[in-house]
Amino acid sequence: MLDFDGTLVDLAATPNSINVPADLLAMLNHVHQKSAGLTLITGRAIDDLQKHLPTFEGDIFGSHGAEKRVGGAYDHDAGVPLETLARLWQGADRIAAAAPDTLIAERKPQGVVLHYRRAPELAGRVHQEMQSLIQTLKGLEIHPSKMAIEARPDGITKADAAQAIIAQAARNTVPVFAGDDTTDEDAMRVVKDAHGVTIKIGEGDTVATHRLPTSQALRMLIQDWVKGA
Numbered sequence: 769m770l771d772f773d774g775t776l777v778d779l780a781a782t783p784n785s786i787n788v789p790a791d792l793l794a795m796l797n798h799v800h801q802k803s804a805g806l807t808l809i810t811g812r813a814i815d816d817l818q819k820h821l822p823t824f825e826g827d828i829f830g831s832h833g834a835e836k837r838v839g840g841a842y843d844h845d846a847g848v849p850l851e852t853l854a855r856l857w858q859g860a861d862r863i864a865a866a867a868p869d870t871l872i873a874e875r876k877p878q879g880v881v882l883h884y885r886r887a888p889e890l891a892g893r894v895h896q897e898m899q900s901l902i903q904t905l906k907g908l909e910i911h912p913s914k915m916a917i918e919a920r921p922d923g924i925t926k927a928d929a930a931q932a933i934i935a936q937a938a939r940n941t942v943p944v945f946a947g948d949d950t951t952d953e954d955a956m957r958v959v960k961d962a963h964g965v966t967i968k969i970g971e972g973d974t975v976a977t978h979r980l981p982t983s984q985a986l987r988m989l990i991q992d993w994v995k996g997a
Contacts, residue, residue, distance in 0.1 A: 769930060769955065770796075772810040772817060774914060774948035775969050778983050781885050782872055783812070788820045789987065795994055800826040802997035804941045809833065809929045811918065811951060813876045814842070829929035832911075832951060834878040834921055836929070847921045848878050848907050856880050856908065856919055859901040863894065879908065879920035888915060913949045927954035934962050946986055 773779055773786065776796075780786045800806035806826040810817055814830035814837050828837045835844035848856075860873040860880040870887035871894065873880060882898060884890045895910075898917050902908045911918045926947075934943050943964035945955055956966040956975050968976035969986055980986050 769807050769809050769933060769943065769945040769959070771926075771947035771949070771952050771969075772808055772812060775946055775952075775983055775986060777820075779885070779914065783816070783874055783883065786820070792987070793821050793824060795987070795990060796821065797823070797825045798994050798997070799990060800824075802994070804937055807929075807933050809926050809945075809947075809955060811881070811913065811949075815877075827933075829926070829932075831876045831878055832918075832920060832924055832926055833929040834876070834924045844877055845921055845924060852905050852907060853878070856901070856905055860898070860919075863897045863901070876920070878924070879918060881913075881916050881918040883916045885915040891915075911951060913951050918951075925954045926952060927958045930955040930958040934958065934964075946980075948983075 770776055776792060777786050777788055796806060807829065808817065808826065809829045811832050812830055814828050814835050817828060817830060857875050857880055860882055863882060864871040864873040867887065867890065870884065870890065872883040874883060882894050884894050895912065895917055898910055898919060902910060902919050907922055908919045909922050911920060930945060937943065943959045943962050945959040945964065946967040946969060947956065948969035953975055959966050960975060966976035966978065968974035968979045969983060970981065980989065
C-alpha cells in the first residue's frame with residue numbers, strides 16, 4: 769500500500785506540476801504482478817491519479833478512501849449531498865480567489881483541498897476561513913496536510929482503506945505501507961497492528977518503524993525489490 773504525492777513522487781508547487789518518472793508506471797505494475805498486490809491509497813481523486821498513471825493495474829483508494837477502484841469497479845462514498853458539495857466548492861473557490869497566484873482550490877468528488885504551497889505564510893488564514901466555511905455545512909470535517917487543508921466527509925481516513933485491504937489479503941500476507949504526510953499515520957497504525965511494515969518518507973513525527981529521506985529513496989528501494997523478484 770503506497771501513498772502517491774510526496775511518497776512516490778516529489779511534491780510540487782501545484783498538484784498538476786508534479787514530475788512523474790518515466791519508469792514509475794512500469795515499476796508499479798511489476799510490483800503488483802510479483803507481490804500479493806499493490807494498492808495506491810491517495811488523497812488525489814482517482815480520475816486525477818489515472819491521468820498520471822493511466823494503465824496502473826492495481827487497486828486505488830482515492831480521496832483518502834472516499835472513492836475506490838477495486839478489481840476494475842469504481843465506487844464512492846455518497847455521504848455528502850450534491851448541494852452541500854456545490855456550496856463547499858464555491859466557498860473554497862472564493863477563498864482561493866483572494867490570492868489567485870498562490871492559492872489553489874482542488875475539487876474532489878466528495879470534498880475539496882486548498883493548497884497554499886506557494887505561500888506558506890497564508891496557512892493560518894486559510895485554515896481559519898476553511899473552518900468557518902464548513903461550520904455552515906453538514907457531514908464534513910477538516911484535515912490539515914502538507915501545505916494544504918482538506919474538507920472531506922466525516923470519518924473518512926486512509927485507515928479504513930488499509931483495513932479493507934488487509935481483511936481481503938491472503939493469510940500470512942505481510943502488509944506494507946509507505947507515506948509521507950500526517951494523513952498517512954492512521955493507515956500506518958492499522959498496518960502496525962497487523963504486524964506489517966511501515967515506512968515514513970521525509971521528516972516529521974511518525975508511528976512508522978522505518979524512515980526514508982525522499983521519494984527517490986523509496987523508488988530506489990522498490991527498484992531493488994523488483995530486480996530480485
